[in-house]
Amino acid sequence: MPDSRYSDLDRPPLSAAALNHALVRPGSLWTGVTVVDSTGSTNADLAEAAHEGAPEGTVLVAEAQLAGRGRLGRGWSAPPRSGLTFSILLRPEVPVAAQGWLSLLYGVAAATAVRRLAEVDVRLKWPNDLLIGERKLAGVLAERADDAVVIGMGLNVSLRQEELPVETATSLGIEQAACVDRDPLLRAVLREVERHYRDWSDAGGDAEASGLRAAYLASSATIGRQVRVELPGQQSLTGRATGVDGSGHLQVEAAGERYTLSAGDVVHVRTAD
Numbered sequence: 001m002p003d004s005r006y007s008d009l010d011r012p013p014l015s016a017a018a019l020n021h022a023l024v025r026p027g028s029l030w031t032g033v034t035v036v037d038s039t040g041s042t043n044a045d046l047a048e049a050a051h052e053g054a055p056e057g058t059v060l061v062a063e064a065q066l067a068g069r070g071r072l073g074r075g076w077s078a079p080p081r082s083g084l085t086f087s088i089l090l091r092p093e094v095p096v097a098a099q100g101w102l103s104l105l106y107g108v109a110a111a112t113a114v115r116r117l118a119e120v121d122v123r124l125k126w127p128n129d130l131l132i133g134e135r136k137l138a139g140v141l142a143e144r145a146d147d148a149v150v151i152g153m154g155l156n157v158s159l160r161q162e163e164l165p166v167e168t169a170t171s172l173g174i175e176q177a178a179c180v181d182r183d184p185l186l187r188a189v190l191r192e193v194e195r196h197y198r199d200w201s202d203a204g205g206d207a208e209a210s211g212l213r214a215a216y217l218a219s220s221a222t223i224g225r226q227v228r229v230e231l232p233g234q235q236s237l238t239g240r241a242t243g244v245d246g247s248g249h250l251q252v253e254a255a256g257e258r259y260t261l262s263a264g265d266v267v268h269v270r271t272a273d
């Protein structure tokens, strides 16, 4: 008899009406939540909406994604309703140089929400993974669309072991989390994103002044560790990850030299100690 807690197609679909009721109100960052049964990629859809002038705070959630994308043309795959696949549209008014922090901000917010509701210890692997132990629970993808930024997240909620697309993945269900309900998880993530985004925007995108850097470092699975960074063209770098700069770039000290790496430059990061 399968464990009915993880029978995803029997789960209630997410309700756009309930999400709008909970999240969209005067003064809130969130201006509208749409839930679709299926699409290619919520990031691609919101990038198109951004070109057409969609407002900041637009949220798009897909019950199923057919061409979910990750960093560097990699994919994101998960069975329908087994998790959360959603994107948000932001129009940040802080210097572009600081906006590299947005995907880290998103990770901090999601980790806070997941820890609180699901009661599991989540750590952040630079640039874009949420890990439980060494296994990937969620990924974040921030992409520029004109002067907007679209940030998407895939979060594995009830995937069973045999449904995981890669051996290095996990889900809240597998980790026996206290909450495997997608609706409260999604609301909590978006509320935390709003809180961190306001503080960071009010500080002009200064991660230090807004407290974002401290929150990020407290959750980091990368900083302070020995890392092996794979770079394009079969090159690699082995050294200590020492911090994250004002643009969200990873700082690595290797053989007495200091390197600064942006998420777009890095093929893979492996911790090596």
Ligand SMILES: Nc1ncnc2c1ncn2[C@@H]1O[C@H](COP(=O)(O)OP(=O)(O)OP(=O)(O)O)[C@@H](O)[C@H]1O
Pocket (backbone or CB within 6 Å): 070, 071, 072, 074, 075, 076, 077, 078, 125, 127, 128, 129, 136, 137, 138, 139, 154, 156, 165, 166, 168, 169, 170, 267, 268, 269, 270
């Ligand atoms: N539902 C999922 N859960 C966990 N991982 C997934 C899922 N779907 C796809 N992936 C993995 O996520 C990868 C995309 O993420 P990303 O581009 O961050 O690569 P990565 O392997 O996590 O990089 P790094 O080695 O630096 O952490 C895909 O190549 C795939 O291996």
Ligand SMILES: O=C(O)CCCC[C@@H]1SC[C@@H]2NC(=O)N[C@@H]21
Pocket (backbone or CB within 6 Å): 040, 041, 042, 043, 044, 065, 067, 068, 069, 070, 071, 074, 076, 084, 085, 086, 087, 128, 129, 138, 139, 140, 141, 151, 152, 153, 154
């Ligand atoms: O780990 C990664 O590389 C990032 C994965 C991001 C996946 C999410 S799912 C919702 C949104 N739409 C996409 O096509 N990708 C992101």
